[in-house]
């Protein structure tokens with residue numbers, strides 16, 4: 452769709468991640484192009500979060516490589532990856548509850564600024580970018596779920612990422628706040644950010660993603676446009692199977 456150049460920003464190359472006898476990721480390869488929004492879908496336990504952990508450097512894969520901007524970062528620590536331009540947001544937001552919106556963002560932005568005044572100004576600008584410009588002094592504990600997701604995005608943006616791994620940005624958010632979050636993510640992409648989403652909400656995926664990968668048992672089961680994936684018979688069957696199991 453927008454500004455999608457050909458060279459991949461991120462390459463996940465034949466990653467396998469085992470925890471003892473459990474194969475959480477099974478020989479997964481994927482490319483994320485500059486400017487793209489890629490959605491990872493799949494049932495519980497499919498390996499989506501573990502894939503984020505491996506890309507962010509929380510887990511070293513059992514085998515395979517992670518390349519970022521062509522550089523092999525498989526052995527790089529999470530902080531090194533963050534400095535290189537990989538950021539993430541979490542499904543369950545964990546701001547410092549007593550700190551204000553600005554102060555929470557300052558924590559993420561700190562390494563990039565020399566003076567406190569500069570740091571505060573930049574942090575306020577990130578708050579404004581995510582629509583929290585009128586909540587600068589509000590403690591995180593006073594924010595709604597949607598506002599907490601926005602704060603989480605601002606904290607990630609404060610590290611000046613090239614790639615953002617976004618874990619269920621609309622999860623737990625009330626219906627009426629979702630369109631605003633979708634617009635916010637679109638605006639971040641418009642600003643040049645490349646994004647990988649873990650997402651269950653099909654409307655969100657349809658609105659945002661250029662490509663979707665449906666994972667099952669740690670492997671890529673189906674991929675294509677969001678529509679192709681959502682209408683794939685194997686995907687429909689799997690979700691129907693889950694719905695039936697839930698009935699019992």
Ligand SMILES: Nc1ncnc2c1ncn2[C@@H]1O[C@H](COP(=O)(O)OP(=O)(O)OP(=O)(O)O)[C@@H](O)[C@H]1O
Nearest residue numbers: 470473474475493494495496497498499500501502
């Ligand atoms: N640290 C760990 N130790 C042992 N097993 C793990 C660990 N992390 C993940 N797993 C297992 O790996 C598999 C994939 O889990 P993962 O959390 O990546 O799935 P997921 O697709 O993100 O699921 P969900 O949608 O529920 O978050 C699961 O069987 C899980 O129990």
